[in-house]
Amino acid sequence: MKKWYQDTEIRDGIVLSSRVRLARNLADFPFPARLDLAGREQVCRLVRDSLANVSGLKLKYIEMQELTPKQAVALAERHIISPEFAVNERGKALLLSEDESISIMLCEEDHIRIQVIRGGFDLDGAFESAMRLDDLLDSLLHYAFDERLGYLTQCLTNLGTGMRAGVMMHLPALAKCGRVQKLSNTVSKLGLTVRGTYGEGTGAKGDVYQLSNQVSLGISERTALDNLKAIAMQIATQERAVGDELIKDDTVLDHIQRAEGILRAARLLSTEEMLELFSWLRLGVRQGIAEADISGFNELTQTMQAATLSEAGGGGLDRNKRDALRAQQVRERLFDS
Amino acid sequence: MKKWYQDTEIRDGIVLSSRVRLARNLADFPFPARLDLAGREQVCRLVRDSLANVSGLKLKYIEMQELTPKQAVALAERHIISPEFAVNERGKALLLSEDESISIMLCEEDHIRIQVIRGGFDLDGAFESAMRLDDLLDSLLHYAFDERLGYLTQCLTNLGTGMRAGVMMHLPALAKCGRVQKLSNTVSKLGLTVRGTYGEGTGAKGDVYQLSNQVSLGISERTALDNLKAIAMQIATQERAVGDELIKDDTVLDHIQRAEGILRAARLLSTEEMLELFSWLRLGVRQGIAEADISGFNELTQTMQAATLSEAGGGGLDRNKRDALRAQQVRERLFDS
Numbered sequence: 001m002k003k004w005y006q007d008t009e010i011r012d013g014i015v016l017s018s019r020v021r022l023a024r025n026l027a028d029f030p031f032p033a034r035l036d037l038a039g040r041e042q043v044c045r046l047v048r049d050s051l052a053n054v055s056g057l058k059l060k061y062i063e064m065q066e067l068t069p070k071q072a073v074a075l076a077e078r079h080i081i082s083p084e085f086a087v088n089e090r091g092k093a094l095l096l097s098e099d100e101s102i103s104i105m106l107c108e109e110d111h112i113r114i115q116v117i118r119g120g121f122d123l124d125g126a127f128e129s130a131m132r133l134d135d136l137l138d139s140l141l142h143y144a145f146d147e148r149l150g151y152l153t154q155c156l157t158n159l160g161t162g163m164r165a166g167v168m169m170h171l172p173a174l175a176k177c178g179r180v181q182k183l184s185n186t187v188s189k190l191g192l193t194v195r196g197t198y199g200e201g202t203g204a205k206g207d208v209y210q211l212s213n214q215v216s217l218g219i220s221e222r223t224a225l226d227n228l229k230a231i232a233m234q235i236a237t238q239e240r241a242v243g244d245e246l247i248k249d250d251t252v253l254d255h256i257q258r259a260e261g262i263l264r265a266a267r268l269l270s271t272e273e274m275l276e277l278f279s280w281l282r283l284g285v286r287q288g289i290a291e292a293d294i295s296g297f298n299e300l301t302q303t304m305q306a307a308t309l310s311e312a313g314g315g316g317l318d319r320n321k322r323d324a325l326r327a328q329q330v331r332e333r334l335f336d337s
Numbered sequence: 338m339k340k341w342y343q344d345t346e347i348r349d350g351i352v353l354s355s356r357v358r359l360a361r362n363l364a365d366f367p368f369p370a371r372l373d374l375a376g377r378e379q380v381c382r383l384v385r386d387s388l389a390n391v392s393g394l395k396l397k398y399i400e401m402q403e404l405t406p407k408q409a410v411a412l413a414e415r416h417i418i419s420p421e422f423a424v425n426e427r428g429k430a431l432l433l434s435e436d437e438s439i440s441i442m443l444c445e446e447d448h449i450r451i452q453v454i455r456g457g458f459d460l461d462g463a464f465e466s467a468m469r470l471d472d473l474l475d476s477l478l479h480y481a482f483d484e485r486l487g488y489l490t491q492c493l494t495n496l497g498t499g500m501r502a503g504v505m506m507h508l509p510a511l512a513k514c515g516r517v518q519k520l521s522n523t524v525s526k527l528g529l530t531v532r533g534t535y536g537e538g539t540g541a542k543g544d545v546y547q548l549s550n551q552v553s554l555g556i557s558e559r560t561a562l563d564n565l566k567a568i569a570m571q572i573a574t575q576e577r578a579v580g581d582e583l584i585k586d587d588t589v590l591d592h593i594q595r596a597e598g599i600l601r602a603a604r605l606l607s608t609e610e611m612l613e614l615f616s617w618l619r620l621g622v623r624q625g626i627a628e629a630d631i632s633g634f635n636e637l638t639q640t641m642q643a644a645t646l647s648e649a650g651g652g653g654l655d656r657n658k659r660d661a662l663r664a665q666q667v668r669e670r671l672f673d674s
Binding site for chain 2: 250251253264265268324
């Protein structure tokens, strides 16, 4: 079965993926931070068992303590779990669909964190899928819900809908022009946030930013989603306009051509350099001045990161072998060479 | 007429060019440093006039003060004159053959500095050509010569034969392994010196080093030349052996492939980067793992430098235009693309 990021139909160069995350808690247990190990294990098993007999729903149950640190980091690299969740600790578990588009973290900050990722600009699809799963869990478990406040969550910022919806956007033109900070200030006034690829406090690897809703209280899911979609489209329009200007600059053309040249030629490639070069190349492909099979970007971005790549290679790849394999896979996937 | 560096037959990847320089002075004048402007101008005219009626010898006479600073720097870039000679000052002149292989600096450190450059490993050819010119001048002028000391020169280090013979060697393998310093120490014990491309105190651009004889007193020209040739061949053998080892290293292969990729792709290219990339590519071509028309290296190395390129473009090229033209010429010349 294909992973979500192997969908080759996704050709939008700006919105790379869409994500909806719902925070839910069980009424009969304290929040995970206040639960001891036995309590957390009980919550994990409870959710697992409740879904065990649902027909048509195939989720793999993974106790986090069973994973090697590398396996856990590989999951975080692919945005299946949060980086914090990857830290080895007992009493945490993950439910994961085979295509990796649906994941449920158990006993992260909240008892239940449902996440659905879709390739491209498909917030509605992600939302509907998350909602179906939420309705199912709601019918099987006893959610902590308050008529006035909505879903109760450990962190106040999630109170209400418990929903964070977000899109990963590739914004090379705005980033190279130093306009992301201004954008960030503007959208924050609209109840949204622009952050680096891996959430708060992380840099934007390869000019990929996460635009997500910030407000979950006093606003319906649908309204939050519509706001997000409208603003994402506005940002994409800006990005395209700035990109059209940018490629008139010789140094930008030079960067794009070199990125293609290096990706075609390199025998060793680090994740950081790969993401940086992808950014220029993707800009070039979007603007019609570089050639590459861009349907491979999502997959390569996901699978060519250090820990994921090492896992795929049986877990025993050292840095040099990883860099060599990464360079080779990139050549094959983007240029068929 | 072709310039010497446009000779496409030169395919030795290690010895790029051979050079013989003779320092001569006139017995009837003090050394240039002790001459006033009128005296220096007299010397320049005297040499010019003595050669004016020699049939078959076509040398252009250039008074240095007539050149723009850029034109003078361009001559130094191509090793036709010394960097010091390029500094604008009256009472200095240059005699230059059309193919730029023969040049005579007048009133540099000595009254007369004859230089002959040949592409590839051709010290004998350069020496014979320099000697013919020297015999001619000797028959027309009154050289300062002492039976016991030989040719008298301003600097004691040139006393005797007044000859410096040298080869430009491309030593990427030895350089990348940090073995040039040791080599330099070894050859200095044999009366030779290894220096950066532009003589004393300059770095080695693109891993090109100048190996030349240091001793001119108490040794015949022929012996000095034979020593130099033997040691150059030894160094070339070492360079090849180290190169064979080096290319077993993934990071070296990566550097070579990238150099080719970038040179093929870049839209802007500085002189420094070009020389650095040339070094890797030349190593790759020599070792049979990269493809480029290497007969173009000498010419590109000579003509793609900042001042020379700007002069060729009519003198008015700014940095960006030079970098763009350099990238284009490199693509066309090395890869025919």
